[in-house]
Amino acid sequence: MKLKRMLTSALGLLLVASLAACGGGGDSKTDSKSADSAKDLAKEERVEKASIEVYMPQGKNTDYLLKSIELYNKKYNTELELKPVDVAPAIPMVQKVTPKLVANEKMPDLIFLQDSNAGSVFEKFEDLFYSSEDFGFVKDHGKEFYKAKMNMLENIAPSKKVYGFPNDWGNASMFYNESAFKEAGVDMTAVKTWDDLIEAGKKLKEKTGKKLLFMRDTGELDLVKYLTEQQGVSLFDKEGNLNLLDDAVKTSYEIIKKLQDEDLVAYGNSKDYTVIGQDCGTIFAGGWLASYQAGDYPDDAGNWRIGAIPAVEEGKDFSPMSGGSSYYVPKNSDNALAALQFITFALTDKEALEAYMDLSGLPANTTAYKSEVAQKEFPYYGNQKILVTLDEISQNSVEGYAFPYSADLDNYIEAASYDIKNNGASVDEALKKQADDFASKYGVKVNE
Structure with a gap:
């Protein structure tokens, strides 16, 4: 592996020289493949054009x-250009970049990837990425971000070093149709558990014929x-x-x-859960749903609100991831150097964060919620200040881990749920079967 890195580094240097000679590489400071550590890049001058x-x-x-x-170019008098390529941040991103990494x-210069x-x-x-921790981002800005978010990033890489630059952090919230509950004589502010x-x-x-949830x-x-994470338990330790x-x-x-015994559930395909949920009393989703709900269902403007999910046990509750x-x-x-410098700015600059919130983005940077933009009222949610509400929910986030x-x-949880509901399996036997199968496949220990 060391020899491979040395060869890659040497080839990188030859390519830099070739590009500089033919004028195709832009500013000479923009290429950084020869630097093996982000600590070295942190000492470099700001890239002027890339x-x-x-x-x-x-x-x-x-x-x-x-x-x-x-905003970056204006502040630093640089000439950076962004070339976005549309790739979904979950499995499609993994499938897109893995063959490139293998070969x-x-x-x-940047990839946007879901933490999970x-x-x-x-x-x-791990050794094919620059570390945000080595670049100095964690030391300079880590305390500005949700603790649960940084905890997640600290546990993704095998070395436990932080590589990610934290963009957003989502906790499940309860979107609820206040108008429908009022019609039913229910004060949702009194619902605690x-x-x-x-x-x-x-x-x-x-009173309304609506089911409670999907x-x-x-x-x-x-x-x-x-529900499990609300009790302070992550599915992996x-x-x-x-x-x-x-x-x-x-x-x-x-x-x-x-919920099932009381016939409060509307069933359907997972891809239709927001469509079906819109006709229910509640939808349980991350704050990202607010980015779409108003546009997708404008006729329901003013009816909906957002709040924390009721507690399993009152007084002991965490916000699920x-x-x-x-x-x-x-x-x-x-x-890469230009990317490191730019993304640090985008995730920490006050104006940039405000611009993200204006787009209904939910920054993981907690300082964003101290701005005037965070006080924005949303007519779709009865002029509720939903950004403040979502921040309060995230401040109470459970800490979880990604492997x-x-x-x-x-897939295993889904299979257990299906066996319990449709095949008459007991909860204990359904969970034991799926836990054993999962442990056998991945060689992990099951806590009992």
Whole structure:
């Protein structure tokens, strides 16, 4: 591996010289493949001219970086250009970059990757990325970000070194149709626990005919994870051991059974859950849903609100995780130094963060929520200051961990849920079967 890096480094130097000779490489400071450590790059002067290629999803995140690069160029009198390539940040991103990493091909300067999927990349390719910790980002800015977000990034790479530049952090919230609950005579501000919510759901169904919430017809998954994490239990512990047999998981299934027994559930395909949920009393989702709900369902303007999910046990509650993404800088790219300098700015500059929030983005940087923009009222949610609400929910986030096999656990939970509901399996036997199968496949320990 050392010889491979030395050869790659030498070839990189030859390419730099070749590009500089023919005038095709832009500013001589833009190419940084010869630097093996971000600590070395942190000492370099600011890149004046470069084209930064980014693999990222089209939409608000692209718009955010385009606005950020305008602000960056204005502040530093530079000529950086952003070249976004539309790639979804979860499995499609892993599938896009893995063959390039295997073949040591040219990479983009930045990639945007979901935290839950990053472990599968860093398990094999940690040494092919620059560390945000080595670049000084964590020391200079780490305390500005949600603790749970930084905890996640600290546990993705095998070395436990931080590589990600933290963009957003999502915690599951309860979107609820306040108008429908009012019609049913329910004051949602008085709903504190899941027992309260089930009682509210019974009234909602009786008075309006609406079901309380959506569940997957292929086997419930999201609610199992949310309820478990609300009790302070992550499905993996810090060492990567599986917590699927924890009592908290069994309590989650008890609550789900109550919902099913009271006929409060609308079933459907997972891809349709927001469509079906819009006709229910509640939707459980990350704050990202607010970016779409108003545009997709304008006729419901003013009816909906956002709040924390009711507690499993009043007085003891955590906000469950619901996604989060970060930027990563590959070493084998043309303008890694410019990318490192730029993404540091985009994730910490006040104006850039405000621009992201204007686009309904939810920065992981907590300083963003102290700005005037965070006080913005949203007419769709009855002029609620939803950014403040979502920040309060995220401040109470459970701490979780990501491993190369984390994402695959969803399939096992779904299978357990299906066996319990449709095949008459007990909760204990269904969970034991899936835990054993998962442990056998990945060689992990199951906590009992």
